[in-house]
Amino acid sequence: MSDGRDVTPTPGRAIESGTESKSETKPDANPDAETGGGGDAGADAGAHKTKELDSEVLSQLSADRDDISTEDKIETKTKTKIKAGNESDHNAGNNHSNAIDQTTDLKSASSLNSGTSVPISQPSKISSSEDKQQTQRQTNSGSGPTEKCGVVGVALTGRRAARPLYYSLYALQHRGQESAGIVTHDGFQQHSHVEMGLVGDAFDESDLNTLAGGTGIGHVRYPTSGGVNACCAQPFSVSFKSGSLGLSHNGNLVNADEIRDELESLGHAFTSDGDTEVIAHELARNLLEADLVRAVKQTMERIHGSYALTIMHDETVLAVRDPEGNRPLCIGEVEDGYVVASESAAIDTLDGELVRDVRPGELVVLDADGSGFESYQLTDRQNTAHCFFEHVYFARPDSVINETLVYEARRNLGRKLWAEQGVETDVVMPVPDSGRAFASGYADAANETTADGDIRETTSTNDDAIEFAEGLMKNRYVGRTFIMPTQDERERAVRLKLNPIKSTVEGRSVTIIDDSIVRGTTSRQLVQLLRDAGASEVHVRIGAPQIIAPCYMGIDMASRDELIAADKSTEEIRAEIDADSLGYLSVDAVADVLGEHRSDLCLGCVTGSYPYDIDNEDSDRDVTRPVIAGPDTGADATNQKNESKQEAASDGEPARADD
Ligand SMILES: O=P(O)(O)OC[C@H]1O[C@H](OP(=O)(O)OP(=O)(O)O)[C@H](O)[C@@H]1O
Numbered sequence: 280m281s282d283g284r285d286v287t288p289t290p291g292r293a294i295e296s297g298t299e300s301k302s303e304t305k306p307d308a309n310p311d312a313e314t315g316g317g318g319d320a321g322a323d324a325g326a327h328k329t330k331e332l333d334s335e336v337l338s339q340l341s342a343d344r345d346d347i348s349t350e351d352k353i354e355t356k357t358k359t360k361i362k363a364g365n366e367s368d369h370n371a372g373n374n375h376s377n378a379i380d381q382t383t384d385l386k387s388a389s390s391l392n393s394g395t396s397v398p399i400s401q402p403s404k405i406s407s408s409e410d411k412q413q414t415q416r417q418t419n420s421g422s423g424p425t426e427k428c429g430v431v432g433v434a435l436t437g438r439r440a441a442r443p444l445y446y447s448l449y450a451l452q453h454r455g456q457e458s459a460g461i462v463t464h465d466g467f468q469q470h471s472h473v474e475m476g477l478v479g480d481a482f483d484e485s486d487l488n489t490l491a492g493g494t495g496i497g498h499v500r501y502p503t504s505g506g507v508n509a510c511c512a513q514p515f516s517v518s519f520k521s522g523s524l525g526l527s528h529n530g531n532l533v534n535a536d537e538i539r540d541e542l543e544s545l546g547h548a549f550t551s552d553g554d555t556e557v558i559a560h561e562l563a564r565n566l567l568e569a570d571l572v573r574a575v576k577q578t579m580e581r582i583h584g585s586y587a588l589t590i591m592h593d594e595t596v597l598a599v600r601d602p603e604g605n606r607p608l609c610i611g612e613v614e615d616g617y618v619v620a621s622e623s624a625a626i627d628t629l630d631g632e633l634v635r636d637v638r639p640g641e642l643v644v645l646d647a648d649g650s651g652f653e654s655y656q657l658t659d660r661q662n663t664a665h666c667f668f669e670h671v672y673f674a675r676p677d678s679v680i681n682e683t684l685v686y687e688a689r690r691n692l693g694r695k696l697w698a699e700q701g702v703e704t705d706v707v708m709p710v711p712d713s714g715r716a717f718a719s720g721y722a723d724a725a726n727e728t729t730a731d732g733d734i735r736e737t738t739s740t741n742d743d744a745i746e747f748a749e750g751l752m753k754n755r756y757v758g759r760t761f762i763m764p765t766q767d768e769r770e771r772a773v774r775l776k777l778n779p780i781k782s783t784v785e786g787r788s789v790t791i792i793d794d795s796i797v798r799g800t801t802s803r804q805l806v807q808l809l810r811d812a813g814a815s816e817v818h819v820r821i822g823a824p825q826i827i828a829p830c831y832m833g834i835d836m837a838s839r840d841e842l843i844a845a846d847k848s849t850e851e852i853r854a855e856i857d858a859d860s861l862g863y864l865s866v867d868a869v870a871d872v873l874g875e876h877r878s879d880l881c882l883g884c885v886t887g888s889y890p891y892d893i894d895n896e897d898s899d900r901d902v903t904r905p906v907i908a909g910p911d912t913g914a915d916a917t918n919q920k921n922e923s924k925q926e927a928a929s930d931g932e933p934a935r936a937d938d
């Protein structure tokens with residue numbers, strides 16, 4: 280059923296206003312200027328029209344923000360305030376929705392039914408290599424894609440955003456190796472460049488030069504289902520009546536199919552099979568009838584699952600973290616502006632300072648001139664569901680996530696691993712890269728106490744000391760194997776990537792320390808390689824619990840079939856990888872080291888119990904997914920949605936208390 284809107288995919292440029300495309304006619308305002316927000320020279324009438332419209336939208340939005348400042352806008356920061364050391368972090372009221380309700384809808388609901396055009400366009404540039412990669416991946420038990428990425432957004436004064444975005448994406452490359460993209464806005468129009476491949480391959484100098492404007496967002500993608508192709512590459516560009524949207528997503532929705540079905544029944548046409556486009560459509564649709572803050576809130580009330588988003592609405596950059604804070608997202612300050620990024624390492628790369636994590640359920644709006652940001656606490660949950668696997672494997676060791684340095688967490692996990700599973704051998708060796716910090720913590724602890732827990736009366740020069748050695752060399756040109764798209768690639772890559780140093784292992788008993796065993800690809804091959812290199816014994820110690828269940832929230836562990844621990848005991852796994860012994864860390868040790876209660880972590884893949892409402896899986900808390908109207912009740916869906924919105928607005932949803 281259609282609601283009468285024309286919802287048409289638009290190939291080519293993203294920028295349109297209603298049915299009128301201005302992107303082909305409007306020259307770049309000042310393509311060579313290294314400036315922020317765009318100039319006006321050369322802007323055609325269409326661009327001005329859109330600009331005027333956008334100004335209306337944005338000035339209404341800032342009026343709305345002023346209205347709600349004492350209650351909903353829990354934080355406003357400007358560079359002046361920060362530099363003056365006069366930072367008031369949390370002024371949260373708890374009557375957020377009431378205040379939002381005082382605002383006036385910018386678009387009446389009737390415009391939804393009056394032929395409004397919501398064209399969704401593809402990224403403007405697509406690499407020729409996409410054809411090679413039109414592989415459709417196995418879906419996650421039919422429940423949608425499971426992926427994980429890196430996102431970034433910047434707002435700068437007086438210089439272009441493109442290059443800092445590019446460097447940030449380089450810093451986040453470990454989070455996604457399949458595609459990279461940047462969307463900027465120069466105050467008049469959006470610019471986009473998205474390609475398959477690594478960041479360094481996806482952009483050249485001329486690409487960066489086309490990305491004008493002082494604000495922008497970026498994305499690196501790691502797909503595991505849906506298309507491993509340019510259709511799912513991000514940021515997604517969306518054009519609609521009241522402006523342009525760009526959207527970068529890290530995480531995975533567990534109800535994307537339901538929302539997609541409903542939106543399709545309302546006439547939305549999708550151009551990809553990923554969940555990110557569902558968020559983009561949902562937000563665009565909400566923006567037709569509400570201001571930015573409220574539209575984001577409405578979108579969050581409908582999507583269920585894991586999402587850390589950076590969004591561009593015209594030239595405004597937003598950051599949104601899901602209510603459980605499953606994926607990381609943080610705010611940083613640079614000399615001439617602000618940055619939001621998946622990991623603080625991206626902020627470091629820009630010589631910036633980490634301000635703080637984006638809070639679960641928080642919307643952060645960067646001022647387009649780079650002068651500050653505003654914060655809105657849009658949801659309030661009792662518990663978080665931080666993904667423990669970020670600290671264990673995914674994030675960079677030099678990143679601070681949820682206020683914990685990843686490197687320190689890994690070292691401490693390594694120390695616990697020795698306490699729980701220590702085995703006396705001649706040498707301890709990390710499995711590069713992610714096993715390194717675990718192994719150094721493990722080896723340190725091993726030289727303090729024996730495996731029985733007694734004080735070890737040795738120094739590193741004594742015979743009794745346990746040697747810590749880099750006995751496995753990594754080929755620096757091979758990336759992460761676990762996030763490669765096919766098992767064949769992963770198998771081949773492990774052998775290419777890692778090679779033992781024979782003299783370190785020959786005739787000796789060896790312990791290798793890795794962060795995790797997922798499919799067993801790495802450990803199976805390494806044990807064999809070490810035996811071939813002459814190791815007398817090979818023991819394997821793992822700094823995480825057994826991965827027994829799939830991840831539905833964005834890590835490539837799609838089905839129980841591919842998980843070596845799903846249906847095997849530790850002894851059976853030991854036999855399968857042919858190790859002399861095998862030991863995993865306990866779930867409690869992980870929570871202990873991360874300094875979080877188990878109820879504030881997602882531990883779904885190691886317990887089989889999830890913090891979300893997932894079909895055919897147990898939940899570890901009282902959680903239900905939003906009710907989405909089915910495809911046959913599309914018109915009702917609109918009504919129900921509006922009703923529930925009003926309820927939400929009048930009931931009020933308390934802003935999160937200060938941390
Ligand atoms: O049991 P598996 O299916 O092999 O998966 C687990 C392995 O994959 C990861 O390494 P990866 O090569 O992806 O990245 P890294 O270089 O950061 O360790 C992880 O660190 C383990 O070594």
Ligand SMILES: NC(=O)CC[C@H](N)C(=O)O
Binds near residue numbers: 528
């Ligand atoms: N890797 C990610 O987090 C990707 C996000 C999103 N699920 C996508 O389809 O691209």
Ligand code: SF4
Binds near residue numbers: 667831834881882
């Ligand atoms: S299931 Fe595992 S990998 Fe997925 S979000 Fe939860 S803890 Fe992280």
Ligand SMILES: [Mg+2]
Binds near residue numbers: 712794
């Ligand atoms: Mg590894």
